[in-house]
Amino acid sequence: EKTLPLFVGIEQNEQLLFIPAGAKFKGDFKKVTKVSIDRGTNTLRFQPQKAGFASLLIYNEKDQKIYEFRLDVQKTNYAKVAQEIKALLSDIEGITIKIINNKVVIDGQVLQTRDLNRIIAVVGQYGDKVASNLATLSPILQRKIAQAIANDINNPEVTVRAVNDKFILEGSVNDALEKDRCEAIAQMYVPDIVKEAGENAGVIVKLKKTFVLNLIQIKAAAPKDPGKIIQLVVHYVELNKNFEKGFKFQWTPTLSDNSGVSFSSDSRSPGGVVSSITGIVSNLLPKLNWAKQYGHARVLQSSSLIVMDGQKGDLKNVTKVPYVTANKDGQAITQ
Missing domain, CATH: 3.30.1340 (Histidine-containing Protein; Chain: A;)
Structure with a gap:
């Protein structure tokens, strides 16, 4: 059993599972609609002619009822339907509602998915035979979302x-x-x-x-800070003993104190006491050039080593001293 809403002047098809070859149609359906059969697709085609209520019963060859339809045929006032749809969708911008080919058609572009869902729901209340939706989402929506x-x-x-x-x-x-x-x-x-x-x-x-x-x-990771580079210069120096004793030659540096206190007062800054502490390191390295010039010192070798801060650096100075030995035959051998 099924109730079919029909509208005068609008054809409607109803798909069935099967229609027996000797099917019999009974009921008072002829007073409101014409009915035809498409056996190739097992489809009933209704052509409503008059508003009213009727029934359609289909029996097989053994006179057994297999289908029963209650037909509710109504007159359609498309102008009234269009006004009702306009009232329901009045808050949605970008759409137009027109009556085209015996159908209320909604067309246009909307900015939100929920607006389109509302249009689909409203059209569903009237059925696809009375109203149709051609509205789509506007491309402007995509740009706004981006x-x-x-x-x-x-x-x-x-x-x-x-x-x-x-x-x-x-x-x-x-x-x-x-x-x-x-x-x-x-x-x-x-x-x-x-x-x-x-x-x-x-x-x-x-x-x-x-x-x-x-x-x-x-992004590629920024290179790590290479760190500080330390250069170590080593001088191997030979000094005259008399020079060392006579002039008290020192390898350690000395620090001179140049600290002081001053008073300041002018229009740009308030008066007060300003103290400063400064120092000068001298004799950090021996004055080798002077000592070499007068024959008091001789630089045997100068070596330089460059290492990264925090890393170990080795500086080696090796001197081979020959010496004489004898082999098993008593011959002298220098090694």
């Missing part, structure tokens, strides 16, 4: 743009964690997907695709 994603990411080095229902993230970030954060934010803004008429009918098949394309690059 701007909202960029604002939420809040990174001047990351840009977001919308292309063919996709959101493309581009730019560079410092690490993978920041890259994943940008993609997660974009995923939250992806709107619901609404199938179009061609997809519902199976005429158009859309492949699965990623709606957020993350093309953000991770």
Whole structure:
């Protein structure tokens, strides 16, 4: 048993599981509608003629009832339906409501998915024989969502743009964690997907695709600070003993104290006591040139070593001294 809402002047098809070859039609349906059969598709075609209530019963060859339909045929006032739909959808911008080919048609572009869902729900209340929805989501919506994603990411080095229902993230970030954060934010803004008429009918098949394309690059890590370079210069010096005793030659540096206290007072700064402590290190290295000039010193060797701060550096100076030994035959051998 099934109740069928029909409208005068609008054909409607009803798909059945099967229609027996010797099917019999009974009831008072003829007073409100004409009925025809398409046995190739097991379809009943109703052509309502008059408003009213009627019944249609279908029996098989053995006079057993297999289908029962209650027909509710109503007159359709399309102008009234259009006014009702306009009242229900008055808060949605970007759509037009017209009466075309004995049907109320809603067309246009909306900015929000929830607006499109509301239009679909309203059209469903009247049935697809009375009202039809051709409204779609506006491309402007994609650009607005892309701007909202960029604002939420809040990174001047990351840009977001919308292309063919996709959101493309581009730019560079410092690490993978920041890259994943940008993609997660974009995923939250992806709107619901609404199938179009061609997809519902199976005429158009859309492949699965990623709606957020993350093309953000991770910056190369900055090179580590190489650290300080220390240069060590070593002089091997031979001094005359008389020079060392007579002039009390010292290798250690000396520090002279030049500290002092001064008073200041002018229009630019208040008066007060200013103290300063300074020192000068002298004789850090022996005056080798003077000593060499007068024959008191001789530089045997100078070596230089450069190492990184915190690393170990080795400086070796090896001198081979020959000496004489005898072999088993008593011959002298210099080694």
